[in-house]
Amino acid sequence: MKGIDKGKVHRVEVEDAENTHTNSNTITEIQKHLPELTELFDPTAGENQPGVRLTDCIAFDEFVPPREPSERKEALEEREQILEAKFTMVNEIPNAYVAATDATVPREVRHQAIAGYMVHSSGRLVTKAKFAAGRVTAPDAELYAIRAAIIRTIQFGDCSMIVIFTDHIAAAKHAVDPSMHSGQGHSLAVCAELSKWFSGGLECSIEFVQVPSKIGWHVHLAAHDYVRDTPAVSGRCLETSLNSVRQAVAKSCVDSWISEFQHTSYRGNHFLQMGDMRDRPLKPSILKGGTWLSFTATESIATTARMARCILGHAPLGKYRARFNIDGEIQCSFTQHGKTDSPRRLGDLMDFLRANPRTFAFEAPSEGIG
Known part of the structure; x- marks a missing residue:
């Protein structure tokens, strides 16, 4: 076996280090915080x-x-x-x-x-x-x-x-x-x-x-x-109570989710980034129905589907067709998500969808189908 040539600089590839890093999942977070639990329970009280x-x-x-x-x-x-x-x-x-x-x-x-x-x-x-x-x-x-x-x-x-x-x-x-x-x-x-x-x-x-x-x-x-x-x-x-441990685990998982969500490789290249009232990018949340679906609590299923179709770049339909080689349009046929005149806030998007009930609506099935 040849030794390492000390005269050369041996470079370590780091370009994909961020992508290969895996954040702690729920199981590992539970293992991390569970030893903190001091509360005792009596299932046969x-x-x-x-x-x-x-x-x-x-x-x-x-x-x-x-x-x-x-x-x-x-x-x-x-x-x-x-x-x-x-x-x-x-x-x-x-x-x-x-x-x-x-x-x-x-x-x-x-x-x-x-x-x-x-x-x-x-x-x-x-x-x-x-x-x-x-x-x-x-x-x-x-x-x-x-x-x-x-x-x-x-x-x-x-x-x-x-x-x-x-x-x-x-x-x-x-x-x-x-x-x-x-x-x-x-x-x-x-x-x-x-x-x-x-x-x-x-x-x-x-x-x-x-x-x-x-x-x-x-x-x-x-x-x-x-x-x-x-x-x-x-x-x-x-x-330390059980609820406190659960809260710590949930916070760690949400923090990991927010960190992952910053990368397009996780959220998807076609995901429409929306802003809050201060034009800061929306972050995922588990509270009150989540960041996006909380805006559709009083909306119809059709409006909710149209909102999802807009934000997800009409996924998973296009991704599904590409993955399984199914004939049909893969890219968005309605509009480009990068347009500067599109709504940048989620509330504005919902107002836009209500005012334009056919935008991002699903096409009627072909004759003889359905």
């Missing part, structure tokens, strides 16, 4: 047995103030009055306790979420507390706050009625759901304590009331400010 579940034995009240689609100032003020009347009424009931719960999630990953509550009875504040909740998502932290508030109010020996004011009604529903989910430990603790409380001989009741954050209702706002007015809490080996 006694509280989750059919017929024994708290929701199978007890009906829970859920109060959601009526909402108007317009959310006018008058409508918001009316909803605030409803909440105030509810709060006043409960405070006039003997042995009734009202808890306003809230939570906040920091932007920095190294900091912990904060969950807290403020408990009122007979028109006065009787107790309040807040806790570091670990590395969790907003729903997890809200669930923690509700759990802490319920268990604390039950500890008052004369308590026979609990009303929880929360801006996260989904977390309230999870609080009495003992099945496996992120934050199951909080739910199991709530179900166990409420079961003892309801079987204590008193006529007890619990109700969850939704408080829209945008109203800024003073009772819930006080709890909100109390929780937010907390110095950043960091720590090592933070308690």
Whole structure:
């Protein structure tokens, strides 16, 4: 075997390095973040047995103030009055306790979420507390706050009625759901304590009331400010919930998607690049139906198909014909996507398609077909 000639420069080809690089896929991202999970689950919890579940034995009240689609100032003020009347009424009931719960999630990953509550009875504040909740998502932290508030109010020996004011009604529903989910430990603790409380001989009741954050209702706002007015809490080996791991995996995958999407070899040579309101190229997203299809939520299937045909360069029809050697037009027969007079924003494109219902429409089938 001949040795390497040290007199020559041995060049390494790097032109295709970017294209051969493969971003982490979902499986590898899960493997990366799963060791961070510290949450424990109980798939065979006694509280989750059919017929024994708290929701199978007890009906829970859920109060959601009526909402108007317009959310006018008058409508918001009316909803605030409803909440105030509810709060006043409960405070006039003997042995009734009202808890306003809230939570906040920091932007920095190294900091912990904060969950807290403020408990009122007979028109006065009787107790309040807040806790570091670990590395969790907003729903997890809200669930923690509700759990802490319920268990604390039950500890008052004369308590026979609990009303929880929360801006996260989904977390309230999870609080009495003992099945496996992120934050199951909080739910199991709530179900166990409420079961003892309801079987204590008193006529007890619990109700969850939704408080829209945008109203800024003073009772819930006080709890909100109390929780937010907390110095950043960091720590090592933070308690990490399942939802937090899922969120980290999803973010990594979306970041990889956005990175891949910048290359024409990934998105396709005929893909029509659209801009946002600041004329920045649109980025793919998994939220609210995605970047493009979210604009067609109220549109017909035909309009959605025309939009897809325009943006994708009439793919996959042309690509399909080319791949399988099928006769027919492969290139766009309507227009060139590079024209400067074509809509550059997705909203403008949708307006254009509505005004021109035949543009990018599919041709009628030949006679005798279909």
